[in-house]
Amino acid sequence: MDKDAAHSVTEVLDSQQCWNLLRGVSVGRLAVWLGDHPDIFPINYTVDQGTVVFRTGAGTKLAAALGEFPVAMEVDGVDANTGVAWSVVLHGKAAPVKQLDDVINTFSLPLFPWESGKKDHFVRVPADSISGRRFTVTEPLTWWTPYSGIKPSALE
Template structure:
């Protein structure tokens, strides 16, 4: 019988498993530095060799990746049947890609915008590090605290 107070095991993933998981989803959160603060944007992406590519319009994301400031992208998933989740974080540099014929025929073909508007810029993230974890999702009841069980001192 498992120890009810035990902390679930977290599996540290190797680079190959991180790439395999990234290939299985297409939505991540891009973290960039904008002027004097961090900002996060959802982006749909595709894996191209050992890089990630996303498309965007002119604006904050494109301006943020134009400089030398590193960025991060996080993607995750969960298997509802098994309760096993994973999270992968990729850190690196990004640069706009010139959309050549070969690029448009292969990579760009699978990247279509989720929102209306011009998204005619392609950005490639070249990672310097990629890390990931896999873990069991704790049952939601473990997060709940009934008011009957809570300390009443704060309420009186």
Template sequence: MNHTEHPRVDKLEKAECWDLLKSHVVGRLAVVVDGHPDIFPLNYAVGNGHVVFRTAGGTKLQGTIDQALVALEIDGYDDSSEHAWSVVLRGTAREITHPVEVSAANALPLEPWQGGTKAHLIRIDSLSLSGRSFPVTRPDIWKTPVSDPRRSSFE
């Protein structure tokens, strides 16, 4: 395939999207605060059809309170199939405060990579979930660095 062709893009089923969300722990959270977008990397867990994460006070917390609209995006590369994929969850966020929900969230495998106190548990309830997968262009076409993991499947 040359770089001027348009590769096939496959739509992922919702079940595939949930499976990918469940099998990963790092994503990017998009929020709007004071009228402008912000995006944050975060660790998350999936439980009972929603996404949960911990956060400290600050912009991320401010952007996720009071049923705020948010988006969570994860992506990756499968070297066995030579396909890249992306999943986007759009939903409403709210702080978890009810003791039963706090207990359920604390039972999830939520282990933030960054240290510090993260006293706020946030839940994202899904409004829409979508994903796509597509074959990755051969690395030599774009002069991909040797360190790029996509190269190994072509060698």
């Protein structure tokens, strides 16, 4: 097999494929701007009417998500049987769910936070952009080097 044949082809996903993948899982990472640096938080989310909705308690994540800067969200998955992985990234301006009808409707959304505690703030992120990729995971021997198995020195 030649060197190029060993590389898998990355498939660029259209927006509908991205949304379908987002609907299939419920945990992602929310990237926010926090003061003078970026930060990232795990979130449980659901897709609702072409947006992502998550619930959280008061605190750093909520304040940063609703700050002046847009947020990014990343969700990944892999099929262990086929070795096909995917990654979707969404960008948008998060907004609190405030309208009474919207608040009532959010209670019926399948949002199940992993961590206990008061999670009474619902946040909606409409997608200003969404993009995704799908690819076959490379066999470890493809990227393994003779130095991969060397143990770090005692000083590390």
